[in-house]
Amino acid sequence: MTAMQPIRAKRFPADARVTMSHGGGGRATSELIASVFAPHFANPLLEQGHDAARLDRPAGRIVVSTDGHVISPLFFPGGDIGSLAVHGTLNDVAMGGARPIALTAAFVIEEGFPLANLERIAASMGEAARRAGVPIATGDTKVVERGKGDGVFITTTGIGVVPDGVEIGPDRLAAGQAILLSGTLGDHGVAIMSQRQGLEFETTITSDSAALHRMVADMVAAVPGIALLRDPTRGGLSSTLNELVEGTRLGVLIEEAVIPVKGEVASACELLGLDPLHIANEGKLVCICEEADAETLLAIMRSHGEGTDAARIGTVTAEEPGFVRMTTAIGGTRIVDWLSGEQLPRIC
Amino acid sequence: MKYVEEFRDRALAEKLSAAIRAEADPVRSYNFMEFCGGHTHAIFRYGVQDLVPANVQFVHGPGCPVCILPIRRLDDAIELAERHGVILCSYGDMLRVPGSKRRSLLSAKAQGADVRMVYSTLDALDIARQNPDRQVVFLGIGFETTTPPTALAIRQAADEGLTNFSVFCNHVLTPAAIRHILDAPDIDPDEAVHLDGFLGPSHVSTVIGSKPYEFLSETYRKPVVIAGFEPLDVLQSVLMLIRQVNEGRVEVENQYARVVTREGNTKAQDLVDEIFELRPAFEWRGLGMVARSALAIRPAYAAFDAEARFDLSDKTSREVKSCECPAILRGVKKPKDCKLFGTVCTPDNPMGSCMVSSEGSCAAYWTYRRAETLAEMAKDKAMAEQAA
Ligand code: SF4
Numbered sequence: 001m002t003a004m005q006p007i008r009a010k011r012f013p014a015d016a017r018v019t020m021s022h023g024g025g026g027r028a029t030s031e032l033i034a035s036v037f038a039p040h041f042a043n044p045l046l047e048q049g050h051d052a053a054r055l056d057r058p059a060g061r062i063v064v065s066t067d068g069h070v071i072s073p074l075f076f077p078g079g080d081i082g083s084l085a086v087h088g089t090l091n092d093v094a095m096g097g098a099r100p101i102a103l104t105a106a107f108v109i110e111e112g113f114p115l116a117n118l119e120r121i122a123a124s125m126g127e128a129a130r131r132a133g134v135p136i137a138t139g140d141t142k143v144v145e146r147g148k149g150d151g152v153f154i155t156t157t158g159i160g161v162v163p164d165g166v167e168i169g170p171d172r173l174a175a176g177q178a179i180l181l182s183g184t185l186g187d188h189g190v191a192i193m194s195q196r197q198g199l200e201f202e203t204t205i206t207s208d209s210a211a212l213h214r215m216v217a218d219m220v221a222a223v224p225g226i227a228l229l230r231d232p233t234r235g236g237l238s239s240t241l242n243e244l245v246e247g248t249r250l251g252v253l254i255e256e257a258v259i260p261v262k263g264e265v266a267s268a269c270e271l272l273g274l275d276p277l278h279i280a281n282e283g284k285l286v287c288i289c290e291e292a293d294a295e296t297l298l299a300i301m302r303s304h305g306e307g308t309d310a311a312r313i314g315t316v317t318a319e320e321p322g323f324v325r326m327t328t329a330i331g332g333t334r335i336v337d338w339l340s341g342e343q344l345p346r347i348c
Numbered sequence: 349m350k351y352v353e354e355f356r357d358r359a360l361a362e363k364l365s366a367a368i369r370a371e372a373d374p375v376r377s378y379n380f381m382e383f384c385g386g387h388t389h390a391i392f393r394y395g396v397q398d399l400v401p402a403n404v405q406f407v408h409g410p411g412c413p414v415c416i417l418p419i420r421r422l423d424d425a426i427e428l429a430e431r432h433g434v435i436l437c438s439y440g441d442m443l444r445v446p447g448s449k450r451r452s453l454l455s456a457k458a459q460g461a462d463v464r465m466v467y468s469t470l471d472a473l474d475i476a477r478q479n480p481d482r483q484v485v486f487l488g489i490g491f492e493t494t495t496p497p498t499a500l501a502i503r504q505a506a507d508e509g510l511t512n513f514s515v516f517c518n519h520v521l522t523p524a525a526i527r528h529i530l531d532a533p534d535i536d537p538d539e540a541v542h543l544d545g546f547l548g549p550s551h552v553s554t555v556i557g558s559k560p561y562e563f564l565s566e567t568y569r570k571p572v573v574i575a576g577f578e579p580l581d582v583l584q585s586v587l588m589l590i591r592q593v594n595e596g597r598v599e600v601e602n603q604y605a606r607v608v609t610r611e612g613n614t615k616a617q618d619l620v621d622e623i624f625e626l627r628p629a630f631e632w633r634g635l636g637m638v639a640r641s642a643l644a645i646r647p648a649y650a651a652f653d654a655e656a657r658f659d660l661s662d663k664t665s666r667e668v669k670s671c672e673c674p675a676i677l678r679g680v681k682k683p684k685d686c687k688l689f690g691t692v693c694t695p696d697n698p699m700g701s702c703m704v705s706s707e708g709s710c711a712a713y714w715t716y717r718r719a720e721t722l723a724e725m726a727k728d729k730a731m732a733e734q735a736a
Binding site for chain 1: 357358361362365392393394395396397398399579580583694695696706714715716717718719
C-alpha cells in the first residue's frame with residue numbers, strides 16, 4: 001500500500017469487480033489502493049509513501065503479533081472480516097500487556113470480488129483502527145485467480161510496547177491465583193454459525209468482536225503484576241485453559257454457574273449440541289492474577305464497555321495437574337476437555 | 349433459556365440428591381441402565397454420578413445410534429460412495445467412525461469419494477434436486493426419533509418424482525434392543541448384567557409413547573421410568589426408580605410427562621408405518637443379530653431404497669481387535685476395561701465407534717471423567733501386577 005501519492009483516487013462503477021490487473025503491481029494496483037484503501041486508512045505513517053513505514057522508537061520492550069483472517073461469511077452480525085482483522089491483532093498484542101502502536105495489513109483478494117464489498121471492508125477496517133487509535137502503517141494487496149481464494153483473506157500484524165515492570169506469561173502461573181473472565185462466552189461463534197449455509201437460524205446475537213487494549217492498559221496500570229492475559233478465540237475458553245495447564249504441575253477449577261453466557265447463546269448451543277466453553281470469542285479476555293488483586297481488576301473491567309459482565313470464574317490449583325475441572329451447574333463435577341475434532345470451519 | 353435453567357437448578361439438584369441418599373438402602377446396590385446415549389451424555393456432562401451415592405450405578409446402554417451401526421453396514425456406505433460413485437449424505441457424527449481397516453467415510457472423502465455432511469434429511473433432498481445427473485444416497489441411522497424425518501424425505505421424493513434419491517436405511521427400534529439385553533443373561537451367564545431398572549428414553553418415547561415399554565414391567569419385572577434429558581430429570585427419575593425398587597413395585601412410570609404420553613405421536617407412527625416395515629432381524633454392533641429390531645423400506649418405495657437400487661458386495665468386515673465397544677454397548681464392560689482407552693484410542697484418533705459419538709460411553713468417559721478413569725486404570729493395573 002505504498003507509493004500511492006502520484007495516483008489519484010478514481011470512482012469505480014458500482015458493479016466493478018477486482019481483476020487480475022489490480023494485483024499486478026502496475027497502475028491499476030495503485031489506483032485500487034488510492035481509491036479503495038487510502039481514503040479509509042489515511043494516517044501520517046501510511047502517507048510517508050515508502051515501501052516500509054518508519055516508526056519512532058518507543059521506550060520499553062516491543063511485542064509483535066500476526067494473524068491471518070479467513071472467516072466465512074465475510075460480513076456477519078456485529079462485524080466483518082475488516083474489523084475482525086483489526087481487533088484480533090490488537091487483542092493479541094494487548095494480551096502481552098502491551099500498548100499497540102501500529103498495524104500492518106496484507107490482503108489476498110479473489111479475482112471477481114465486488115469492489116463495493118472491498119470498499120465496505122476497507123471502511124470498516126479504517127473505522128476500527130481509528131477508534132482503537134492505532135494506525136495501519138503499511139500494507140499489501142495481491143489478487144489470486146477466481147476459485148483460488150474465497151473473497152478476501154486479510155493478514156494483520158501488530159506492534160506494541162510493554163510497560164516496564166509488566167511480566168506477563170505462563171511461567172508466572174501459580175496455585176491459588178484467581179481466574180477472571182471479561183464477559184459472556186460464545187457470542188462470536190454463535191453469530192457466525194447463525195449465518196452458515198444449511199444452519200441458518202434466527203438470533204439477535206451479534207459478534208463480540210472488539211478491541212480490548214484500552215481495558216488492558218488500565219488493568220496493567222493498576223496491577224502490573226498480572227500473571228497472564230489470554231483471549232479465548234478459536235477453541236473457546238476450554239482450549240485457553242487447557243493450553244495453560246497441559247503438561248504443567250498446575251490444574252484449574254472453574255465454576256459453571258458463574259460463567260457468563262447469554263441465554264440465547266446457551267439455547268443455540270443446546271440446539272446445535274455445542275458447549276459454550278468451546279465456542280470462539282473475539283472480544284473477551286481471561287485474566288489470571290493474585291487473589292488479592294481480583295476485585296480491583298474486576299472493577300476495572302466492569303468500568304469498560306467490553307467488560308461489563310466480567311466475573312471471577314475459578315482458581316488455579318495444584319491438585320489434578322494438567323486438568324481443567326469444573327463444578328457443574330447442578331453441583332457435580334467434570335473435566336473440561338479441549339474441543340476435539342473439527343469445529344465448524346473458518347470462524348476467524 | 350428460562351426453560352433450560354429451570355431444569356438445571358442447583359438448589360433443586362441438591363434436594364433431589366439428599367432424597368436419593370436418604371432413600372437408597374446402603375446395604376444393597378442399584379444398577380440402573382440408561383438406554384439412551386443422550387442420558388449418558390447428560391449424566392457425564394453434569395457430573396450426575398457425583399450427586400448419587402456409590403451404590404447407585406449407571407449402566408450405560410446401547411442407545412447411541414452411531415455406536416451400534418455394525419461395521420459391515422458402514423463398509424457398505426463407504427462402498428456406495430466409492431464403487432457406485434454416489435453422493436453420500438450423512439449426519440456429521442457418522443463420518444469419523446472407523447470401519448474395516450480403520451477406514452471411515454471421512455477418509456474415503458479425503459481419497460476423493462463424494463461424502464457430504466448434512467444437518468437434516470431435507471439437506472440431502474436439496475442436494476438431490478441440485479444434482480439431477482448424480483445418484484444421492486442418504487445414510488439413515490438412528491432410533492425412533494430420526495425415523496420420521498427419513499420417512500418424510502422418502503415421501504417427499506416420491507411426491508416430487510425424484511429419480512436420483514435413495515436412503516440406505518439403518519433405522520433401529522429401542523424396545524427390541526432392551527428385550528435383547530434382558531434375554532442375554534440367559535444366553536451367556538458369564539455376561540449377566542444385573543439390572544434393577546431402566547431410565548427409559550425421552551425423545552424416542554415422544555414418538556412411540558410409553559406403551560411399548562410395558563412388557564418390561566409385565567414380562568421382565570423391571571421398573572422403568574421414562575426420563576427427560578435434563579440433569580434434574582435424571583436425578584428425579586433415579587429417585588423414582590429407587591422408590592419402585594424399595595417398595596417392590598414394577599411399573600412404567602413417566603417422569604417426562606410434560607412431553608411423553610402413553611400413545612406417543614400417532615401421526616409420526618403412521619408416517620413411519622406407511623414407508624417402513626419390520627426387518628426379521630438386524631445386526632447391532634455389540635448385540636449381534638437382534639430379532640425384529642430394525643426397519644426396512646417397504647417394497648412400494650423400493651425406488652428409494654439404496655439396498656434395492658445398488659448392488660452391494662459381500663464383505664468380511666472386521667472390528668479393531670481388542671476394542672471393547674461391543675461389551676461396553678451391552679453394559680458388561682466399562683471403558684476403563686479397554687486397554688486402548690486413552691493410549692491408542694482417543695476422540696482425535698478413535699479405534700471404535702464408542703469413542704466417536706458424543707453419546708458414546710468411551711467419548712463421555714474421556715471427555716468428562718478422564719482424570720478419574722485414568723487413575724482407576726492405573727490402580728487396576730497395579731493391583732493386577734501385584735496379584736501376578
Ligand atoms: S476406548 Fe476405543 S478401542 Fe477401547 S472400547 Fe472404547 S472405542 Fe473401543
